[in-house]
Amino acid sequence: METNILYxxxxxxxxxxxxDRNSQYKLYELYVDAMYNISMRMLGIKEDAEDVVQxxxxxxxxxxxxxxxxxxxxxxxxxxxxNKSINHLKLKRIPVTSLDQHNxxxxxxxxxxxxxxxxxxxxxxxxxxxxLPNGYRQIITLYLIEGYDHxxxxxxxxITISTSKSQYHRAKKKLVEIVNTL
Amino acid sequence: xxxxxxxxxxxxxxxxEYTADKSKIWQNIESNLDxxxxxxxxxxxxxxLKIAASILILIGAFTVxxxxxxxxxxxxxxxxxxxxxxxxxDTYYKDLVSFQVKLVKNNPKLHIxxxxxxxxxxxxxxxxxxVLKLEMNKNLNNEYILEAIxxxxxxxxxxxxxxxxxINDSKKLxxxxxxxx
Numbered sequence: 001m002e003t004n005i006l007y008x009x010x011x012x013x014x015x016x017x018x019x020d021r022n023s024q025y026k027l028y029e030l031y032v033d034a035m036y037n038i039s040m041r042m043l044g045i046k047e048d049a050e051d052v053v054q055x056x057x058x059x060x061x062x063x064x065x066x067x068x069x070x071x072x073x074x075x076x077x078x079x080x081x082x083n084k085s086i087n088h089l090k091l092k093r094i095p096v097t098s099l100d101q102h103n104x105x106x107x108x109x110x111x112x113x114x115x116x117x118x119x120x121x122x123x124x125x126x127x128x129x130x131x132l133p134n135g136y137r138q139i140i141t142l143y144l145i146e147g148y149d150h151x152x153x154x155x156x157x158x159i160t161i162s163t164s165k166s167q168y169h170r171a172k173k174k175l176v177e178i179v180n181t182l
Numbered sequence: 183x184x185x186x187x188x189x190x191x192x193x194x195x196x197x198x199e200y201t202a203d204k205s206k207i208w209q210n211i212e213s214n215l216d217x218x219x220x221x222x223x224x225x226x227x228x229x230x231l232k233i234a235a236s237i238l239i240l241i242g243a244f245t246v247x248x249x250x251x252x253x254x255x256x257x258x259x260x261x262x263x264x265x266x267x268x269x270x271x272d273t274y275y276k277d278l279v280s281f282q283v284k285l286v287k288n289n290p291k292l293h294i295x296x297x298x299x300x301x302x303x304x305x306x307x308x309x310x311x312x313v314l315k316l317e318m319n320k321n322l323n324n325e326y327i328l329e330a331i332x333x334x335x336x337x338x339x340x341x342x343x344x345x346x347x348x349i350n351d352s353k354k355l356x357x358x359x360x361x362x363x
Contacts, residue, residue: 024215028208036202049200054207058214120189122196144190145197176186 006069013073017064024061031074032057035081041141042085044130052088056081082146082156089134121179128178136171143168268318275335279304282342289349300345307338 009030015023035056039049060067060077067076129137142148142156150164157164190197286292286300311334317327 019216021212021215025208028211029204032202032204032207033200034198036207037198037200040200041197050203050207053202054210054214057207057211061211061215120185122189122193125190126197126199144187145194147191147194172186 052084124182140171
């Protein structure tokens with residue numbers, strides 16, 4: 001069954017590989033909103049997110065021959081968008097990890113100090129994420145919303161796995177604090 | 183995973199709150215993409231087309247090879263015929279010249295000086311002939327060289343004929359003298 005998922009939109013992908021503009025547009029239409037939302041969560045600025053999405057689709061269509069169904073087309077495209085968003089932040093000299101990061105935090109210790117969320121509300125969480133510092137916002141987004149694990153996040157952000165873990169726990173702690181104040 | 187994380191992970195879709203300006207972004211994407219390629223890999227679509235394409239390629243390759251070998255063979259054949267004709271002419275004149283040279287050499291009535299003069303002149307013409315023959319091998323279609331070769335032979339024959347005429351004349355004179363006597 002997993003194999004079938006990998007071949008989602010295979011027909012469109014194959015036609016797009018051959019340069020069929022209609023198929024490329026159909027793929028674009030299917031994924032553009034998801035990709036735009038990913039980029040918006042990472043960058044927070046409409047124009048920047050549009051630029052990243054645009055570049056990502058152009059790159060994806062130009063390099064579609066390298067796509068070998070090792071993942072779904074969506075995940076492949078999503079990774080392009082994430083990487084481009086990170087590069088965009090780096091170009092703008094916005095730190096992709098928080099400045100007060102420390103590698104020596106022991107994850108268990110952090111978890112034991114976690115505050116309890118008073119009342120769980122999605123809208124408050126959304127607002128809370130938006131008010132998080134850039135580095136925290138990215139790691140929370142990557143882990144909780146985009147669904148990457150710490151190995152993948154370490155690779156995306158160019159940090160160690162332990163940094164990713166400690167950074168995430170700090171970010172989550174901060175987010176809970178913010179949500180509790182809303 | 184605590185309840186907080188579970189809540190977010192379980193409601194990921196709710197975080198998709200933005201809508202992209204599709205037409206604007208697509209316009210920019212399209213302008214950055216090359217014009218659609220017209221390459222259609224027909225043989226990928228059907229095995230029959232694959233076979234047909236292979237046969238066409240084979241026929242094409244065979245035709246090209248055949249044309250090439252035929253033209254080379256034809257060209258060589260034509261060259262061989264011309265070469266043969268020229269060889270025949272060459273042999274005919276060579277034999278004629280060498281026969282007449284022999285006559286001159288063996289003629290006891292000719293002065294040694296005259297013989298040597300004649301033979302050295304013949305040698306010069308021989309050398310010229312060898313040069314012309316080399317040139318002719320390089321370019322068989324050069325009419326000037328062929329003409330020069332014919333002239334070379336003509337000169338040699340003319341030279342021999344003149345010499346023989348001289349011999350005959352002197353012979354006649356001598357005969358007449360004897361009659362007078």
